[in-house]
Each structure stands twice: as C-alpha cells, then as structure tokens.
Amino acid sequence: AQSVTQPDIHITVSEGASLELRCNYSYGATPYLFWYVQSPGQGLQLLLKYFSGDTLVQGIKGFEAEFKRSQSSFNLRKPSVHWSDAAEYFCAVGGYQKVTFGTGTKLQVIP
Amino acid sequence: GAVVSQHPSRVICKSGTSVKIECRSLDFQATTMFWYRQFPKQSLMLMATSNEGSKATYEQGVEKDKFLINHASLTLSTLTVTSAHPEDSSFYICSAAQGTSSNQPQHFGDGTRLSIL
Numbered sequence: 001a002q003s004v005t006q007p008d009i010h011i012t013v014s015e016g017a018s019l020e021l022r023c024n025y026s027y028g029a030t031p032y033l034f035w036y037v038q039s040p041g042q043g044l045q046l047l048l049k050y051f052s053g054d055t056l057v058q059g060i061k062g063f064e065a066e067f068k069r070s071q072s073s074f075n076l077r078k079p080s081v082h083w084s085d086a087a088e089y090f091c092a093v094g095g096y097q098k099v100t101f102g103t104g105t106k107l108q109v110i111p
Numbered sequence: 112g113a114v115v116s117q118h119p120s121r122v123i124c125k126s127g128t129s130v131k132i133e134c135r136s137l138d139f140q141a142t143t144m145f146w147y148r149q150f151p152k153q154s155l156m157l158m159a160t161s162n163e164g165s166k167a168t169y170e171q172g173v174e175k176d177k178f179l180i181n182h183a184s185l186t187l188s189t190l191t192v193t194s195a196h197p198e199d200s201s202f203y204i205c206s207a208a209q210g211t212s213s214n215q216p217q218h219f220g221d222g223t224r225l226s227i228l
Contacts, residue, residue, distance in 0.1 A: 032216075034216055036219070041202075041222070041224065042221050042222060043115075043117065043204050043219040043220045043221040043222045044155075044204065044206075044219040045219070046216050046218065046219075049216050090154065090155070098157075099145075099157075099217060101154045101155045102154060103153065103154045104153075104154055
C-alpha cells in the first residue's frame with residue numbers, strides 16, 4: 001500500500017529565510033511524487049511533480065524538491081520565503097488512478 | 112493551462128436539501144475526475160473516481176446513494192449530496208486528470224464549502 005508521511009504539522013519561518021518541508025513515502029514501484037499548496041478556503045495548486053529523470057525538480061513560485069530513493073524522501077525547498085508563501089503544503093504519491101496525500105504541513109511566515 | 116472550475120464555492124442550506132456541485136475542466140478533456148472531502152485540519156479523503164460515460168467507483172465507506180456522481184462529458188462531473196444533514200458539512204474538492212497516462216497529475220478546483228444547518 002502506498003502512504004505519505006509529512007512529519008511536521010506546523011512550521012514557522014521568518015520572511016527571507018530558507019525553507020525545507022519534509023516528505024517520506026512508501027510505494028511499491030517507482031513513485032510518482034507531487035507537491036501541492038492550498039491557501040485557506042481554496043483548492044490545491046500543483047507546485048511540482050517528479051516522474052523520472054533528474055532527481056532535483058524545479059517548480060513554480062521558486063520551489064524545488066529533491067527525490068532521494070535511498071531515503072524514500074521528496075523534500076520541498078525554497079531558498080527565500082515570502083509572506084505570500086504562508087499556506088498548507090501537501091505531499092502526494094501515486095499516479096493517475098490513485099493518489100495518496102500526506103496530512104499536510106502548515107507554513108506560517110513571520111515578518 | 113489545466114484549469115478546473117468548481118461551482119458553487121460556498122453553499123449554506125437546510126437539512127434535508129439536496130445539493131449539486133459542478134466540476135468543469137475548462138481547457139482540457141478530463142478522462143477521469145475525482146471527488147475528495149476534506150475535514151478541518153485534515154488531509155484530503157478520496158470519495159470516488161468517475162470516468163466519463165461510466166459509473167463512478169466509490170471508496171470504501173462512502174455511501175453511493177448519498178453522494179451521487181455523474182460524469183456526462185469529458186469536461187463536466189457533478190456531485191449531488193442527497194438529503195444533506197449537518198454531518199455532511201465539509202469542504203468538497205474535485206480534481207481532473209488529463210489523458211490516460213499513469214503519470215498525469217491531478218488538477219484541482221477551488222473547492223466547495225458546504226454548510227448544512
């Protein structure tokens with residue numbers, strides 16, 4: 001069975017500081033991995049995705065994620081956080097028919 | 112590209128009312144659409160998967176007669192919450208997958224906040 005773990009429920013960072021959100025997955029084959037962002041009361045927006053190839057994936061809004069098979073991880077990073085990045089972030093594993101989401105990490109950005 | 116529109120964004124209605132939520136893919140054909148429910152401070156729970164022209168596949172524990180799903184075209188799926196009760200109050204989100212490849216990401220609508228009084 002596939003599963004996703006986001007160990008951090010809530011993270012607070014200062015504006016301009018770097019950010020790393022953790023994601024660990026369990027999947028029986030080569031995983032398809034995604035990061036989504038959700039602003040309050042809204043749907044989810046795809047930040048980036050990994051299917052194969054280069055393990056460092058670039059996404060929108062300056063985000064990137066690195067796939068590490070040996071660690072079963074797909075952590076999301078951003079070098080300098082902006083106040084508008086405050087939101088909830090979901091890591092997901094799977095594909096077309098069955099996507100499993102993590103429980104999310106809520107990001108708070110302080111000035 | 113890959114825009115999904117969900118309507119309405121918010122519904123408040125009396126207990127016993129049936130509520131219909133629409134999910135449209137605006138600029139692509141969605142072979143498959145998904146319906147999720149999100150409880151406060153929790154992740155998304157897949158309710159059902161619908162393929163155009165066929166019956167939806169419901170996840171275990173989801174009442175088919177309670178949550179009616181219709182996927183009549185490649186750009187429209189509807190979720191009808193029948194005889195809604197306060198425990199049905201939640202945030203419902205749809206998504207659509209483009210094409211049939213297993214590596215296609217799901218594109219999400221903005222969700223519908225359903226409040227049953």
